[in-house]
Amino acid sequence: MHLFITKVTLCGWVQYLRQDLFIILRDFSGLTQILIPQEESPNDLKAVLCDLTVESVIMVRGTVTRRPAGQENKNMLTGEIEVLAENVEIFNVSKKLPFEIKDFVKKSESLRMQHRYLDLRSSQMQKNMRLRSELVMKMREYLCNVHGFVDVETPTLFKRTPGGAKEFIVPSREPGRFYSLPQSPQQFKQLLMVAGIDRYFQMARCYRDEGSKPDRQPEFTQVDIEMSFVDQSGIMSLVEGLLQYSWPAEKGPIQVPFQTMTYEEAMRGYGVDKPDTRFNMKIEFLRSALAQPGGSVQAICVPSGAVRATSALFCPQELSLVLVRADGSLKSPLKKLLSVSATDDLLQTTGAKPGDLVLMAAVTICCLSSLSLFCLCSSQRPLLGNLRLQCAELLNSRGVTLRDPSVFHFLWVVDFPLFLPKDDEPEQLESAHHPFTAPLPEDTPLLYTEPHKVRGQHYDLVLNGCEIGGGSIRIHKASEQLHVLKNILREDPSLLSHLLEALDSGAPPHGGIALGLDRLVSIMVGALSIRDVIAFPKSFRGHDLMSQAPDFVSEEDLNCYHISVKWPPEQEGTGTAGK
Amino acid sequence: MHLFITKVTLCGWVQYLRQDLFIILRDFSGLTQILIPQEESPNDLKAVLCDLTVESVIMVRGTVTRRPAGQENKNMLTGEIEVLAENVEIFNVSKKLPFEIKDFVKKSESLRMQHRYLDLRSSQMQKNMRLRSELVMKMREYLCNVHGFVDVETPTLFKRTPGGAKEFIVPSREPGRFYSLPQSPQQFKQLLMVAGIDRYFQMARCYRDEGSKPDRQPEFTQVDIEMSFVDQSGIMSLVEGLLQYSWPAEKGPIQVPFQTMTYEEAMRGYGVDKPDTRFNMKIEFLRSALAQPGGSVQAICVPSGAVRATSALFCPQELSLVLVRADGSLKSPLKKLLSVSATDDLLQTTGAKPGDLVLMAAVTICCLSSLSLFCLCSSQRPLLGNLRLQCAELLNSRGVTLRDPSVFHFLWVVDFPLFLPKDDEPEQLESAHHPFTAPLPEDTPLLYTEPHKVRGQHYDLVLNGCEIGGGSIRIHKASEQLHVLKNILREDPSLLSHLLEALDSGAPPHGGIALGLDRLVSIMVGALSIRDVIAFPKSFRGHDLMSQAPDFVSEEDLNCYHISVKWPPEQEGTGTAGK
Incomplete structure (x- = not known):
């Protein structure tokens, strides 16, 4: 390495002050150590x-020098150099803050939200904000530049959709008339197809008024696509290409095409229409597990579950636990009901080994119609x-990692x-x-x-x-859409008459x-909440804790919208303005 | 040119049918002529x-062939070829439409808006929609990829800002509390600077509730930038670079840097803070035009105005017209008041020539303070x-083009x-x-x-x-911001306490x-209205004519928002729901 001397100007925030010797200056790209000159100077720089x-917030001019041997900091990107200050401009002095800007400082979420500009x-x-911006930019490049979207x-500001109970409303200046904030551009994207875009x-x-569902935001963003x-x-492979193209390099490449599973397969194997396929533990159907004909037994085998998970598991009474002992024998309240062949079937189908736990759900009513049985299953x-x-959570908390946290497993669920x-x-x-x-073509009749x-x-x-x-x-024929509605x-159907008329005016598939x-x-950044990837999120009650929104509005300001507040009885008579 | 035969599949809309011989098929890229086979075929293609x-809407498979000599259409991009249909799939049959999709068909704006998906x-x-999309993409590339934005x-959904009378409100499920739809992200962009973005x-x-101002939309989009x-x-040259980079090639290059003018210069020379600098006709100040000291005369010379514009001009009584005759003499009610030297000054300063028209505004009160005189001027x-x-409009309508319609003249107005x-x-x-x-630094005291x-x-x-x-x-010091407020x-200032607190927490300039x-x-596409570059605009009364928004909402649906409609007297008792 060769010696280098460079004059630099740095702007940023004072991260630390160390013993009147150093300042650590922070900007968007990281930290730099500023050396405070110790000798007296005309502009009293040290003081x-x-x-x-x-x-x-300051601007420092100075000379970049290599740190003395032994004082390098390998944990810092700029850890081999420091900047000897020659001149400083103070843009703004910060008062004492409610929390320190250090990653290891724990603070409550409400404090973070109140001072989001510090958080x-x-x-x-x-990192989250910048990664999100870069992801969106790459998505746009793929859609606009690569694929001509x-x-x-x-x-x-739109019309209320039928059954739009979750749509925020916006009063207009015409008495009784309201706009609605739509939950998605669904109607518009279809109309744009009719329009030849x-x-x-x-x-x-998008907007959704769901009161206070946790981890939902009253406004959120969707990547909205229509062709x-x-x-x-065609849509599935477009999306696979989109995600592959825009996926951050630092998160490793993703494989396409994604796995595809029908809804029926997902429900049968995982009991949910959005299975976590990073680990196995599928639901198995046991044909001969119980003696009764027409019954149904389904089971999951939890590897090592007998030793690690049983005690902490909250198991609903509809389910039975079967522990596989070290000698291969079973421990279960159902044991007496299980024939030898049923036990064999159980162990074989689930692949349960000593130390494993089997969760069983049984329906054993004989006189059901096949439809009811299907429903019960x-x-x-x-x-x-x-x-x-x-x-999986329990095992994870006990050190058995079923799901690699760095793995991203995409899955299509269809039909x-x-x-x-x-x-x-x-x-x-x-x-x-x-x-x-639209229905599947073969199901249309x-x-x-x-x-x-x-x-x-x-x-x-x-x-x-x-x-x-x-x-x-989507359905692109007006007659079919009308039949469904x-x-x-x-x-x-009159509430969607504009859409029906559009479908009748030359709508493409x-x-x-x-x-x-x-x-x-x-998910990409491993955040616990979507609030960590939104610049100014609302609290789970829908509040902006920084500005105190939503807030009271004076009766005078409501007049032009021809509305008044109906105060609940206990709040009556307390007035509206300035509360 | 060489002979070519290619099989193609085309999807699109039937633009014309001609004498059972041709179909003109339209897709996003233009028109193609489909030749209808005249011989009988098993699938009865002709019929x-x-x-x-x-x-x-159809899909046609066929063979591309060169049109017979003499039948080429030079006005059509695909005018040298046609496609002999071999197979057709009909996706959707269009009913009779309220207007034809042809550029020369004139239709009222309200009809266009009702059937926007056809318009x-x-x-x-x-072209407008696609050019807008491409412009925005280029702007993003410049900001994100070139400059790291x-x-x-x-x-x-935010808090009402002080004096936010033009902000739409959105009722929340808490009695009396409303969100506001902000007119711009002004506070957020400043808070993001404090946040180190x-x-x-x-x-x-952005949202603005202005009732029914013409050519304003209740929601609109701004390219919002903060550094x-x-x-x-720095901001000015960034914007110059941004526009130069993203300007559509078809509109010709634009020159940077843009012209800059102070507010004072703009008002003095053009009488407005957003001067149209594509043509001259500046306001001239005449020092000696009238005998009285302390008076003020300002004038504009309209070239050829005497012959072309005088009769149709609506001239307020505060102004006087002076026509310059072919022999150089003046025709004006003020003529007697003008001395020889004043006349000379008038002609010289304004550069008026025979056939020109001079518009003069005079203030001739002697005992005014200099401030009042300034105000009157x-x-x-x-x-x-x-x-x-x-x-300029008048001359334009009479064939004197002062403003080249293909020219884009950018101007900064400052101070x-x-x-x-x-x-x-x-x-x-x-x-x-x-x-x-923020004030100019030299004006801060x-x-x-x-x-x-x-x-x-x-x-x-x-x-x-x-x-x-x-x-x-912006002001970045809390004390200065507090003083201003x-x-x-x-x-x-308590309504902006979160911003003031942010400025005190290490806000950068x-x-x-x-x-x-x-x-x-x-302006770029030469549209008469911004409604022509917005996919689904509102009418000037703020209505969506396609879906009939804003619309009535049932009292039941208002209950969860704790509001009720205050019907104006004449509408009382007519009920709310289903109106």
Whole structure:
């Protein structure tokens, strides 16, 4: 290495002051050590620098020098050099802050949110914000530059959609009339296909008023894509290419095509429509486990579960635990019911070994119709699916790593049912996703005879057991869309008359997808919450803790919108303004 | 040229059907002629194709052939070839449409808006949407890839800002509490600078509730930029580079740096703070035009105006017209008041030639203070400035082109006053732009003594006489910001306590700009309205004519927001739901 001397100008924040000898200056790119000159100088540089408070903002001019031998810091990118200060300008002196800007300093989330402009200075949040920006830029390059997509902005002040109970409303200056903030640009993206914008995308701001569901934000962003003259596999391979192209190099390459599984396979093997396929522990169906004909037994084998997980497991009473002892014998309340052949079947099908734990769910009612049995089988699956994830967590906390934290496992789930029975009115069907999803071509005739059997051309993208996107091929014929709305869903089609009319005006076949950007980035950076990849998120109650939004508005300001507040009884008479 | 035979598959819309011989098929890239086979075929291709309605969507497989000699169409990109159809799939048959998709078909704007999905099929709207998308992509490349900016999304559900009368409100599920849709991310962009995101940008959705101002949209998009450790010239040259980089090649290159003019120069020379500098006709100050001392005469010379513009000009009574006759003599009601030397001065200063028209504004009150005289002079300027534009329009309509329609003239206007007297309360100052703008360094002491004299570090970007952007260097010291809010503007600083606290927590010097994307694109493509560069714009009354938004919401749906509609007297008792 050769000697170097360079004059530099650095702007940044004072990270530390050390014994009146050094300042560590921080900027977006990292830390640099500033050497405080110890000799007297006309501008009293030493005094000025030593008087600085942490997090003050300064500009330093000085000379880059190699640190004396032995004083290098290998943990610092600039650890081999320091800058001898010759001149300083103080832009702003920081007062004492509510918390220090150091990665190891723990602070409550509410304190972080109240002072988000400080929290964002942490190296982790800086990394998250910058990685998100770079990811989005690469996605745009892929869609616009590589594949000719058109970035179209769609309105967020729109008409309320049928059943849009989760849509925020915005009063207009016309009495009684409100805009709605849409949950997604679904209608617009389809209208754009009718409009001949054959490849549309948008990083779309979406809104959902769900009160206070944890880890949901009232506004969020989706990568919104729609194409004409495309089929399901076309959208799927576009998205695979998109993610492969934009995936950060530091996170390692991802393999395409992604694994694909039908909804039925996912529910049968994992008890959930967004299986975490980073580990096995699938649900097995045991044909001969119980003596009764017409019964159903499903089971999961948890490797090493007998020793590590049993005690802490919250096991619902519908399930039975079977422990495999070291000698291969079983310990279970069900043991007496299990014949020798059933025991063999259990061990063989689940592959259970000594030390393993088997979770069993049994339905043993003989006189059920096959449909009811199907439903009962299905209802066991979510229980087992939940327990599967719970076991993986438990094993993880006890040092058995089933899931490599650096692995990203993408999975397509396809062939969803198009309609599901309504919870409160099972004779009536509702859309599994939304009323615009097209049926599988081979199931289309069933729309008019047995709609509950129809599978949709819907596809979900799952990453490490989280749903990060979903889309479908849409219905492009007005008559079919009208049949679904009116005869199957029993909704008032007049609310969607503009869409129906558009479909009748030369609509191409089309389909698309929406990826949840916040969720995707949070999994990518290993954040515990999507709040860690959003610059200014709301609290789980929907509040901005920094500015105190939402806030009271004076009655005068409400007048032009022709609305007034209906105060709940206990708050009546306390006035509205300035509260 | 050589013979070629190629099989192709084309998807698109039926643009025309001609005499059962041809179909013109349209897709996003243009038109192609499909030859209908005239011989009988097993799949009855001729009958199928001839039965199609205009705007139906089909897929055609066929063979590309050269058109017979003499039948080429030079006006069509694919005019040398045609495709002999061999196979067709009909995706959707179009019903009869409310208007034809042909550029020459005139239709009312409200009809276009009601059927926007058809209107967007026109070649001009396709061009506008695609050019806008490409422009935005290039801007992102410049900011992100060339200059390391970080694309950060900021919330649109926020707290009401002080004096935010133009902010839409969004009721929350907590009684009396409302979010606000901000007019711009101003506070967030400054907070991001405090947060150490030293280069921020965002294509930001902004909201403004202005009732029904023509050519304004309730939601619009701005290119929002903020930088730390930057001065005015730094932002200006960044924006010049940005526009030069992203400017569409087809519109010709643009020259940088842009012309710069002070606010004072703009008002003096053009009577407006956003002068159209594509043509001259500046306002001239005539020192000796009238005999009285202390008077003020300002004038504009309109070339050829005497013959072409006088009759149609709407001239306010404060102004006088002076026509220069062919022999050089003047025709004017003021003629008797003008001395020989004043006449000479008039002709010389304005450069008026025979056939020209001179517009004169005179103030001749002797006993005014110099401040009042200044104000009176200033009040003449907007009159003359308006008339200047009116004359240019008039001359244009009479064949005298002052402004080349293919020219883009950018101009920076700088050194704006920081504060202006309030219209209704002239002793009280208000911000000329917003309360966060920093004063010019040399004017900073005046903040504490004569604030009305302070000029701000604000800059407007003007294109062809339209303001397309504005920005400033911001105040970064909490004490200065507090002084401005509390002592000069007399606003309640507690509403901005989070910003003041942020400035006290190590805020770097920073500044930025916001460009109006809709306006910029509309000038670029020569659109008459910004509605022509927005996919789904609102009408000038703020309505979506396609879906009928805003719409009525049932009282039940309002309950969870604890609001009720206050119906104006004449509508009382007519009920709310389903109206």
